[in-house]
Amino acid sequence: GAGVSQSPSNKVTEKGKDVELRCDPISGHTALYWYRQSLGQGLEFLIYFQGNSAPDKSGLPSDRFSAERTGGSVSTLTIQRTQQEDSAVYLCASSLRGGNQPQHFGDGTRLSIL
Amino acid sequence: AQSVSQHNHHVILSEAASLELGCNYSYGGTVNLFWYVQYPGQHLQLLLKYFSGDPLVKGIKGFEAEFIKSKFSFNLRKPSVQWSDTAEYFCAVIPAYSGAGSYQLTFGKGTKLSVIP
Numbered sequence: 001g002a003g004v005s006q007s008p009s010n011k012v013t014e015k016g017k018d019v020e021l022r023c024d025p026i027s028g029h030t031a032l033y034w035y036r037q038s039l040g041q042g043l044e045f046l047i048y049f050q051g052n053s054a055p056d057k058s059g060l061p062s063d064r065f066s067a068e069r070t071g072g073s074v075s076t077l078t079i080q081r082t083q084q085e086d087s088a089v090y091l092c093a094s095s096l097r098g099g100n101q102p103q104h105f106g107d108g109t110r111l112s113i114l
Numbered sequence: 115a116q117s118v119s120q121h122n123h124h125v126i127l128s129e130a131a132s133l134e135l136g137c138n139y140s141y142g143g144t145v146n147l148f149w150y151v152q153y154p155g156q157h158l159q160l161l162l163k164y165f166s167g168d169p170l171v172k173g174i175k176g177f178e179a180e181f182i183k184s185k186f187s188f189n190l191r192k193p194s195v196q197w198s199d200t201a202e203y204f205c206a207v208i209p210a211y212s213g214a215g216s217y218q219l220t221f222g223k224g225t226k227l228s229v230i231p
Binding site: 003004031033035040041042043045048050056059091093095098099100102103104105106107108 | 118146148150156157158159160163165204206208209210217218219220221222223224
C-alpha cells in the first residue's frame, strides 16, 4: 500500500522567505510526527499529532516553526522567515496509533536556505 | 530525557564479513528499541524492534540485535554482509510507558556502512 508521502522532495529558497512542507500519512494512521535531520546530526523530534488531541510542540526549535493537521490526515509544517540554520531534511512519519508503536517514514523534504 | 550513542560513524567491510554496529542508550526507565536503515536515495525503513521478551530479536534481511539491559546496549549484527547492505543505520529508543513524551523517538547519529564487493 501507499506509504507516507511528502512534498516537495526538494525546496530551495532565499533566507527570510516562508516555506510550507506537506505530509500525507498512511491511510488509517492516527499519529503523525515531524522530525528534522541536519548535516552530521541525528534525527531531531519536532512535533507530534495524535487524533484530535492537542499536538505536542515541545520539539519545535523556535516560534518561526508551526504545524497543523487538518481533518486528522494531511499535515503542513510551516517555517517563517527562514534562516540558513533551517537547512535540513524534514521527515514526516506516521503510526497506526500513538504511543510507542513503530513509526513509518516518508522520503523527506530537503530544504536548502540560500 | 533519553539519549542514544552509536559508536561508529563509518564502517567499511568486504562482502561476507561479519557486522556488528554498536548502540548504547541512556534513560532512567524501560525503553523500546529500534534499528532503522536508510538505503541510498530511500526513506528510513524499520529493520527490527525490541519491546519485551527474548532479548535477541531477528529482523529483515538476516539482521539481528541483542538487547543487554545491564549494558544499556542494543547492538546490531549480521553474520555475512552483502553489497546491498550498503546503507546508513540508525538506532532509536522510545520510552516504554504511555503518556507525555512516550512517542518521541530518540535517534543516534547513524552509522554509514559501506560494503565492498
